[in-house]
Amino acid sequence: MSRFEPMRRWVKRLVLGLMMVPLVWPLRLMGEPTESDRPPYQVTPIGRVRVIDGRPHLDIDPRYQPALLGLESGARIWVLYWLDRNDAPEPRSRLQVHPRGNPANPLQGVFATRAPLRPNPIGLSQCRILAIEGASITVDRLDAWNETPILDIKPVLADE
Structure with missing residues (x-):
């Protein structure tokens, strides 16, 4: 389980209307890369x-x-x-x-x-x-x- 999984579940419940609190966490735009989509950082010495x-x-x-x-x-x-x-x-x-x-x-x-x-x-x-x-x-x-x-x-x- 990633460290972001609890937040993702919370946002999902919020969006589905299961929680009656205002949205304060920005949602990922459709097609926007997630952390898991990004290649690992690589630094090459010069x-x-x-x-x-x-x-x-x-x-x-x-x-x-x-x-x-x-x-x-x-x-x-x-x-x-x-x-x-x-x-x-x-x-x-x-x-x-x-x-x-x-x-x-x-x-x-x-x-x-x-x-x-x-x-x-x-x-x-x-x-x-x-x-x-x-x-x-x-x-x-x-x-x-x-x-x-x-x-x-x-x-x-x-x-x-």
């Missing part, structure tokens, strides 16, 4: 972090090299990456943490912290491009491990 002599590099898959057009040395970028070393059911289910892992810090919800233990372990770093050579971008800093999968790169806008 590259990997490489740390060479202490300097982080974004090694982008060559098929994505055309997407680097317009990026240049000195530009600031956001790098989104998958915290793959924290990707397990137990860390994903942890919703509250002591910031910086220090029990002296008050307990916080993970969305109020930068903790790597999250429901979707996505990391985000802002960095400056030092050099671009082919499909490799050298950056000034990156809060990620060697071999971390890179999900996306976005430019930092002037007002950020």
Whole structure:
């Protein structure tokens, strides 16, 4: 039984007039896909972090090299990456943490912290491009491990 089954039954009884309460739950339109109709989400990394002599590099898959057009040395970028070393059911289910892992810090919800233990372990770093050579971008800093999968790169806008 799916987690939505009780709600579906309630809506069905409501629609059939078996319940005399106002409709507050939006009904699915005819032909609209349901959760079970949707394909599972799939995220494909565009590259990997490489740390060479202490300097982080974004090694982008060559098929994505055309997407680097317009990026240049000195530009600031956001790098989104998958915290793959924290990707397990137990860390994903942890919703509250002591910031910086220090029990002296008050307990916080993970969305109020930068903790790597999250429901979707996505990391985000802002960095400056030092050099671009082919499909490799050298950056000034990156809060990620060697071999971390890179999900996306976005430019930092002037007002950020």
